[in-house]
Amino acid sequence: MENYNISTSEIIEVLGTIAFAISGTFTAMQRKLDPFGVLIIAFVTAIGGGTVRDLLIGDTPVAWMRDMQTCLIILFTALATMFFKTHVQKMKITLFLFDSLGLGLFTMVGLLKGIAFGLNPGICIALGTITGCFGGIIRDTLLNTIPLVFRREIYATACIFGGLLYFLLVQLNVESVVAKLSVVAFIFILRIVAVRFKLSLPKFEY
Amino acid sequence: MENYNISTSEIIEVLGTIAFAISGTFTAMQRKLDPFGVLIIAFVTAIGGGTVRDLLIGDTPVAWMRDMQTCLIILFTALATMFFKTHVQKMKITLFLFDSLGLGLFTMVGLLKGIAFGLNPGICIALGTITGCFGGIIRDTLLNTIPLVFRREIYATACIFGGLLYFLLVQLNVESVVAKLSVVAFIFILRIVAVRFKLSLPKFEY
Amino acid sequence: MENYNISTSEIIEVLGTIAFAISGTFTAMQRKLDPFGVLIIAFVTAIGGGTVRDLLIGDTPVAWMRDMQTCLIILFTALATMFFKTHVQKMKITLFLFDSLGLGLFTMVGLLKGIAFGLNPGICIALGTITGCFGGIIRDTLLNTIPLVFRREIYATACIFGGLLYFLLVQLNVESVVAKLSVVAFIFILRIVAVRFKLSLPKFEY
Structure with missing residues (x-):
């Protein structure tokens, strides 16, 4: 963080960390x-x-172990969130918004890491989905609530569609920064629309 | 899969993937x-x-991330199983048979991988047992049923005996393909016999 | 183990393995x-x-897979514990003492491994805490009891303070063996004092 020469990817990762720390x-x-x-x-x-x-x-060592930056960001975010908590009225909605934002940001981070490791596009989308969903799954499991991802509304599906959108935009030669931010916004908005209108996958009878 | 020059190990791995995808x-x-x-x-x-x-x-990257083959096999197997489901009458028995078959096949895959990595025979048997059992453990945990492995009948024990049998057969200079298939069949049959006759480990009083 | 030239670290690791095998x-x-x-x-x-x-x-391969030593130590410890069980009257207290001892020993092992890998001191303390706490967490989760670490009394906190103490002692040029054993004793005693006097973190109202 010593100068302004930070890549979009790094900013996306830091913002995702903050969003999920707040939701946690x-x-x-x-x-x-x-x-x-x-x-x-x-x-x-x-x-x-x-x-x-x-x-x-x-x-390995996994990302957060390489330096203290991630740990300190999470520590300060959590302390600040606890401090300002009394000013937050609608906690349930705030929580949902930050979880959705983190989902979009971390899916993008996972996608980019898969691409950097030369993995197949299908595997990159799986990796993005895993990166986006697992923080929330562990959080909900430890707190004994049903993980958001297993509820009816579109969740992991939003990550998968976001991943497909990214490869489509890259194919269409959309500028890299625009493509990345579009995918984050797409997943974020898709989650909000899905929960607002109770969208879920069709159920088949069998 | 472009020619017929596929090793027994690869066939065992693909069949194990199909068997466990069906059981899942x-x-x-x-x-x-x-x-x-x-x-x-x-x-x-x-x-x-x-x-x-x-x-x-x-x-790493773990096996299924290296190409799309494993993902596609699972996808097609699951779709075909859903499609043909109505023709399967005795689902509980079918499920048990495929789980047992997958157990034998994956234990063999884990054993061979341990040997290829130059691990101690005792560790290879542990690795085979882990490879065979963990898919079912995760499946049952996610679906909130008691994992088969923790029920009374012989389960992990079948993998351990299968591993011992393999090293015995190799010592006796049995041909490689025969030894591998014997171990798979041994674990499969041992599971069926154990469940059919309700075999379990002796209980000690303490 | 072929000669007497064994490091303090190795002894700490073996003792920790025995302590946790007994507690398990x-x-x-x-x-x-x-x-x-x-x-x-x-x-x-x-x-x-x-x-x-x-x-x-x-x-990787993770420590216990590199040779049979760890597996054999655990096997003999568990068998001996089962055998001598009838002589142990106050099982609950014995269990607690061995869990606390293992906690101190394994926290030290994790700290040293983090340092050997050149990780940041803060990350080393996290790694020591994880090494100390996870065996017990998995044990309690598999047996469906609330993990000790999530109960009120100081647990993970003891590991964190132990880690801070180690870096302090190293700064003060305390001899290596003395520093290591002091940290193990500190965590062990802190746990006993915490449970004996029901010490826990202060609760804030929010």
């Missing part, structure tokens, strides 16, 4: 955990997806 | 999941054991 | 598992922390 802090505070428990949940939510991603592709 | 699809359909959920469970069941195996020995 | 065996026997189940729980408790640690830093 809110969820843990809703469940009345003690401050140490809140920090643990904030931490696990923010690093879960990236850790599973790095383990699967063998990029 | 059946289990998920029994629990009335929606089609996307069925695909997820089929996928996780078929790749779970191999993923844990590759993570433990550090052979 | 006791916990599983309390839950009336069959002998095979007891062995599995003893094994998972003793290798859980080190396995997660090695996966995160990418030191």
Whole structure:
């Protein structure tokens, strides 16, 4: 962070970390955990997806262990969220918005990492989906609530469509920064629309 | 798959993937999941054991991420299983048979991979057992049923005996293909006999 | 083990493995598992922390797979514990003492491994805490009890303070062996004091 020469990818990763740390802090505070428990949940939510991603592709030590930056970002985000909590009225909606934002950002991070490792596009989309979804899955499992991803509304599906959109935009020679931000916005908006209008996958009878 | 020069090991791995994908699809359909959920469970069941195996020995990116072949095999197997489902009468028995077949096949795959990595025979048997059992453990945990492996009848024990048999056959200079297929058949049949006659480990009083 | 030239670190690791194998065996026997189940729980408790640690830093094959030594130590420890069980009167206290001892020993092992991998001190403390806590978390999760780490009394916090103490002692040029043993003793005693006097983190109202 010593100069302004930071890539879009790095900004997306930092923003995703902040978004998921906030969503973890809110969820843990809703469940009345003690401050140490809140920090643990904030931490696990923010690093879960990236850790599973790095383990699967063998990029170790996993990302958050390479320096203190990620840990400090999560620590300050969680403390600030706890501090400003009383000013947040509609916690459930705020939580949902940050979870959706983190989902879009981390899916993009996972996609880019898969591409950087030379993986097949289909595998890159799977990796993006895993990166986006796992932080929330671990958070919800530890707090004993049904993971958002297993509820009816579109969740993992949003990541998959986001991944397809990215490869489409790249094929169409859309500028890299525009393509990345479009995918993040697409997943974020698709989640909001899905929950607002209770969209879900069609059920087949069998 | 472009020619007929495929090794026995590769055939065993593909057949194991198909067997576990079928067992995952059946289990998920029994629990009335929606089609996307069925695909997820089929996928996780078929790749779970191999993923844990590759993570433990550090052979990354894990096997299913290296190309699309495994993903496509699972996708087609799950779709075909869903399609033909109405023709399958005794689902519980079919499910059990495919789970047992996958157990034998994947235990053999794990054993061979341990040997290829130059691990100690005892560790190879542990790796084979992990490869065979973990797909089913993850499947049953996600679907909230008690994993087959923790029920009374011989399960992990069948993998361990299968591993011992393989090293015995190799010592006796039995031809490689014969030894491999014997171990797969041994584990498959041992499971059927164990469940049919309710065999379990002796209980000690303490 | 062929000569007496063994480092303090290796002794700490072996003692930690024995302590956690005993704690796993006791916990599983309390839950009336069959002998095979007891062995599995003893094994998972003793290798859980080190396995997660090695996966995160990418030191694979993970420690217990490199030779049979760890597996044999766990096997003999579990069998001996089962055999001598009838002589142990206060199982709950014995279990707690061995869990606390293992916690101190494995935290030290994780710290040293992080330092050997050139990680940031803050990350080393996280790695030590993970190494110390994960065996017990997996043990308690498999046996369906609330993990000790999530109960009120100081647990993970003891590992964090132990890690801080180690870096302080190193700064003060305390001899290496003395520093290591001091940290193990510190965590062990802190746990006992915490449980004896029901110490826990302060609860904030929010």
